[in-house]
Amino acid sequence: MRCTRQCITVILLLRFIVVFSQNKGDTYRREGNLENAIVAYRNNFNKSPEDKNNTYNLACAFALIHQKDSAFKYLQKAMINDNSLWVLADNDLLYLTDDKRWKLLEKSQLQKFQRYHAKLKKPNYAKELLRLIMKDQAYDYQFDMAKLYFMKNGKAPHWYYPLSVLKQETTKDNFSKMEDLIAQNGWPTYSSVGKIAADGPLLVINHHEKEAIRVKYLPRIKKACLETEGSCVEYAKIQDRILVNTGKKQRYGMQFEYDENRILVPLPIESPEYIDQRRKKIGLEPIKEYLKRKINYNWEVIQKESN
Numbered sequence: 001m002r003c004t005r006q007c008i009t010v011i012l013l014l015r016f017i018v019v020f021s022q023n024k025g026d027t028y029r030r031e032g033n034l035e036n037a038i039v040a041y042r043n044n045f046n047k048s049p050e051d052k053n054n055t056y057n058l059a060c061a062f063a064l065i066h067q068k069d070s071a072f073k074y075l076q077k078a079m080i081n082d083n084s085l086w087v088l089a090d091n092d093l094l095y096l097t098d099d100k101r102w103k104l105l106e107k108s109q110l111q112k113f114q115r116y117h118a119k120l121k122k123p124n125y126a127k128e129l130l131r132l133i134m135k136d137q138a139y140d141y142q143f144d145m146a147k148l149y150f151m152k153n154g155k156a157p158h159w160y161y162p163l164s165v166l167k168q169e170t171t172k173d174n175f176s177k178m179e180d181l182i183a184q185n186g187w188p189t190y191s192s193v194g195k196i197a198a199d200g201p202l203l204v205i206n207h208h209e210k211e212a213i214r215v216k217y218l219p220r221i222k223k224a225c226l227e228t229e230g231s232c233v234e235y236a237k238i239q240d241r242i243l244v245n246t247g248k249k250q251r252y253g254m255q256f257e258y259d260e261n262r263i264l265v266p267l268p269i270e271s272p273e274y275i276d277q278r279r280k281k282i283g284l285e286p287i288k289e290y291l292k293r294k295i296n297y298n299w300e301v302i303q304k305e306s307n
Contacts, residue, residue, distance in 0.1 A: 189224065191229065253291065275301075
């Protein structure tokens with residue numbers, strides 16, 4: 001039976017309602033209003049239960065407010081046909097990891113990944129590294145809310161300070177765990193543990209309080225990048241952080257600061273007219289695209305290429 005113009009209009013309207021509902025959920029989440037985000041995501045789930053992205057977002061929102069049963073209920077629905085490993089590194093779900101249901105999810109996702117993708121040489125090592133990433137990103141949602149507060153009020157909220165102490169303690173514990181894992185299993189590579197898991201040590205190293213740690217590991221991180229066995233994005237972040245923290249200009253444009261208007265801008269860059277040439281050599285996108293996507297900054301320096 002052919003669909004009339006009125007029928008098509010109704011279908012498009014229903015699709016718009018579903019998308020708008022999910023967008024409302026995303027907006028509420030970004031604003032820190034998780035209760036309203038859950039209402040919007042759940043409304044969308046009732047209208048379009050096949051929308052796995054919305055269902056996953058609903059599970060994450062429940063996890064963030066420590067409602068485990070609801071989080072697992074929707075997470076299991078979202079992961080039915082998903083064979084990736086990202087869920088095992090998602091810090092939104094950190095509160096769920098001490099539950100026996102999480103171990104079942106870990107086992108299931110690793111089995112599906114091994115079945116549908118190139119098999120990992122060290123799957124158990126990958127699982128441990130994914131947990132490192134999750135813990136490294138712990139409290140990121142709360143820190144995002146602190147940034148919003150700062151941008152609106154020009155000062156940090158009072159709850160930021162105890163949270164930052166917890167973050168530092170987590171980072172120290174993570175670093176010790178990372179060193180033990182590397183001593184037992186060797187440096188992680190894309191071919192041995194997968195792209196997501198291999199980034200674990202790089203994140204931990206980048207967030208360590210001591211510059212000497214980043215300097216110590218930088219040659220190994222650069223080598224993995226150039227051999228396409230490690231993240232060049234994380235290498236660039238760590239290289240730039242070392243330069244900035246030692247009073248030098250960054251090379252890849254990966255480090256930012258707040259200006260007098262509390263807006264994020266890139267820190268000073270060495271020979272900015274050649275930055276795209278440097279970024280291209282290690283496979284990074286043009287600086288204009290990166291800064292617009294990352295901090296909504298308009299890069300206007302005309303690029304050149306040296307001979």
